[in-house]
Amino acid sequence: MGNALSDxxxxxxxxxxxxxxxxxxxxxxxxxxxxxxxFRAHPExxxxxxxVFALANKWDACLAIAETLTEQFPKRVFGWVGxxxxxxxxxxxxxx
Numbered sequence: 709m710g711n712a713l714s715d716x717x718x719x720x721x722x723x724x725x726x727x728x729x730x731x732x733x734x735x736x737x738x739x740x741x742x743x744x745x746x747f748r749a750h751p752e753x754x755x756x757x758x759x760v761f762a763l764a765n766k767w768d769a770c771l772a773i774a775e776t777l778t779e780q781f782p783k784r785v786f787g788w789v790g791x792x793x794x795x796x797x798x799x800x801x802x803x804x
Contacts, residue, residue, distance in 0.1 A: 724740045
């Protein structure tokens with residue numbers, strides 16, 4: 709996979725970041741879903757997806773993304789910080 713997102717994918721990523729700044733993680737997530745499937749594993753896309761899930765308090769999903777980032781892109785600091793952060797967030801106990 710090349711490093712550069714297409715113009716269309718970059719616009720969706722930028723839109724997702726804007727929605728996050730407004731606190732609308734659902735619309736941000738929808739924008740990320742518009743990115744070409746091949747590039748949904750791009751590190752910049754994963755970082756924004758992590759932030760979407762963090763705002764939604766979906767820490768198990770954040771942990772999975774952070775693990776992927778540290779394994780696939782170990783030189784990117786975001787993954788390591790996200791891994792530490794998501795590992796220390798409280799999880800909801802299963803109902804029942």
